[in-house]
Amino acid sequence: MSMVRFLVGLMFFAVSAVAHAQQTGGTLVIVPGYGEVKQANDEARATLMIEEQDKDKAAAASRVNLKMKQGTDIVRKEDPQAVLKTRGYYTYPVYADDPVQPRQTNRVRQPVSWRVGQYLEVTTPNLASLPKTISAAQRILALNSLHFGLTESTSKKLEEQRIAAAYRNLTDRIAAVAKAMGRNPSDAAIETVDFEASGAYAQDTAPAAKAMRAPMEVMQVEEPSFEPGETTLGMRVVGKVRFR
Known part of the structure; x- marks a missing residue:
């Protein structure tokens, strides 16, 4: 008797899954993705x-x-x-800095x-x-x-890695969306991929230089300490996916 109930439940689950897949057939889904790479500043x-x-x-x-x-x-x-x-x-x-007297407002x-x-x-x-x-x-x-x-040559070398990272993230998200909809990732057909230049790799505009007094005497200056750090290059991508 328990085996019969099990088989009935299995059949019900299969029928529900097929019905759910039919309901989402032809659905167009917009999926965003993002990828980034990091590189030491040079x-x-x-x-x-x-x-x-x-x-x-x-x-x-x-x-x-x-x-x-x-x-x-x-x-x-x-x-x-x-x-x-x-x-x-x-x-x-x-x-x-002397203030101008009221009667002398026209004085140059x-x-x-x-x-x-x-x-x-x-x-x-x-x-x-x-x-x-x-x-x-x-x-x-x-x-x-x-x-x-980053130098121009380094930025160009990282371009391919940045695009690959963004596309890999997009395909991972499409698989996750398919799973959430009860569909097989192979049912998802990518119709459009829009690689969007996000501008994250561009360096911020340098702040306006402020006037400051330079030393009047020539003297020995100790070497300063600098830490170049690293730059993160990011790219956004948007995919239009239609389920069969």
């Missing part, structure tokens, strides 16, 4: 700067030009692999001095000598910002 982008202030605008500009040339020559000597780019040359007046204020500065962007894959290079440059220039990332 490139540094440092921003060095110089700023001078003087009552004579020409004198301030002359010192900035001289020190920037000296600092650039130091970086080139310490790291021949570095790619250099000068940017952000600025000149603006500095006024006294005269600057008490001039502030002149310039930035030098250094991009290099030579991380081993980076502390030594920055230390040497800091004898004249100031370190304004430092960011680590």
Whole structure:
């Protein structure tokens, strides 16, 4: 008697499964996926700067030009692999802090001095000598910002791994969805795969450089310590799956 009940229950389960599969036949399912790879950073982008202030605008500009040339020559000597780019040359007046009297609102204020500065962007894959290079440059220039990332060649090499990881995650999710619907993963036919550039590999825009006084004296600077860290490259993918 128990065997009969078992067979009846088995038949009922089989019929229910077939009915459920028929109900989900032709269903279109949108399945998202995501994959990522991690890689140690192999490139540094440092921003060095110089700023001078003087009552004579020409004198301030002359010192900035001289020190920037000296600092650039130091970086080139310490790291021949570095790619250099000068940017952000600025000149603006500095006024006294004395308040303007109410009856003198139309008075043209005269600057008490001039502030002149310039930035030098250094991009290099030579991380081993980076502390030594920055230390040497800091004898004249100031370190304004430092960011680590991946070289273009490394990013290209990781592209295939990033795509494969995203697609593998998508197929795993499709199998999980099929199981939840009581279907066989082989019943799922992928109609569309949309690889979406998520932008996760792009480095954040560097913050705007803040003006700061550079040291007036040339002196020996101890080497700084840097930890390049790693970068995570991610990719999103969306699949349209139809069950037979």
